[in-house]
Amino acid sequence: MKNKFIVLAIFALLTGTVANSAPLTGGVTEIGGGNTVVDAKTNTPIEGAIISIPQLGYKTKTDERGAFSLNATVNDETIMSVNKTGYRPFSVTIDKNIASKPLIIGIQKSEVMDVVIDDSMLHLGDDTFSSGSANSGDFRLKALGPTYVKRFKMTSNTLNCENYLVIGSVIGVDTLMAHKMKQNNIESYSSAPEIYFNGKKIAEIKLNGDNQRIKLPRSAINPDNVNEIVIQTGVNLFNKARLDYDDIEIMNLSIESE
Ligand SMILES: [Ca+2]
Numbered sequence: 030m031k032n033k034f035i036v037l038a039i040f041a042l043l044t045g046t047v048a049n050s051a052p053l054t055g056g057v058t059e060i061g062g063g064n065t066v067v068d069a070k071t072n073t074p075i076e077g078a079i080i081s082i083p084q085l086g087y088k089t090k091t092d093e094r095g096a097f098s099l100n101a102t103v104n105d106e107t108i109m110s111v112n113k114t115g116y117r118p119f120s121v122t123i124d125k126n127i128a129s130k131p132l133i134i135g136i137q138k139s140e141v142m143d144v145v146i147d148d149s150m151l152h153l154g155d156d157t158f159s160s161g162s163a164n165s166g167d168f169r170l171k172a173l174g175p176t177y178v179k180r181f182k183m184t185s186n187t188l189n190c191e192n193y194l195v196i197g198s199v200i201g202v203d204t205l206m207a208h209k210m211k212q213n214n215i216e217s218y219s220s221a222p223e224i225y226f227n228g229k230k231i232a233e234i235k236l237n238g239d240n241q242r243i244k245l246p247r248s249a250i251n252p253d254n255v256n257e258i259v260i261q262t263g264v265n266l267f268n269k270a271r272l273d274y275d276d277i278e279i280m281n282l283s284i285e286s287e
């Protein structure tokens with residue numbers, strides 16, 4: 030019997046059509062080999078892609094066959110990121126179960142108008158959290174504080190497109206919804222992290238997960254000028270004694286225009 034391989038492939042929708050090839054669309058498929066990074070469109074193996082697990086301080090590279098081994102011990106959910114020049118930053122939340130199986134990862138070529146806002150791991154909060162919080166066992170990076178602010182340029186061409194803020198991965202969000210979805214096991218949930226674009230609130234992050242896409246209102250864009258994204262983490266709604274920010278980790282922020 031052939032082994033089953035979990036295929037992790039997250040693909041953006043390009044003008045309404047799915048830009049990936051058939052073998053990588055399913056959740057589980059049968060493809061030989063170990064961990065591999067391929068081009069999502071052509072299935073060609075990608076050499077020299079950097080695989081990192083920031084919380085473990087782990088980094089490795091794909092060989093000429095696009096193959097890599099994960100010589101890291103993954104227990105709780107953690108974020109794995111794949112970076113390669115010319116491709117969109119990719120990240121995925123993995124756990125012990127996923128990491129123990131061969132991973133086939135399809136990454137997408139970047140488009141001219143893509144803007145990478147941040148490809149590092151960001152920890153928002155105050156470094157205080159209960160052991161039952163989502164992914165608390167994995168937090169290693171020091172918190173930046175409750176707020177992340179980043180300014181970046183957007184061209185006037187973006188006014189002819191649909192523009193999205195893409196969040197590669199989010200872990201540690203302790204909202205009521207995350208609790209209901211069993212992403213944590215604490216009763217004292219927090220308000221949802223909020224996202225602002227040029228001062229206008231555009232979304233709340235209610236759940237942990239990968240590839241969260243938030244549409245940017247066209248009327249709020251400053252064409253050929255500086256634009257600003259602010260992410261404000263939530264507040265524990267049960268801790269009346271002091272302000273307790275929800276500790277969360279975010280990886281890979283970019284703007285994609287389609
Ligand atoms: Ca906290």
Ligand SMILES: [Ca+2]
Nearest residue numbers: 162201203276
């Ligand atoms: Ca948290």
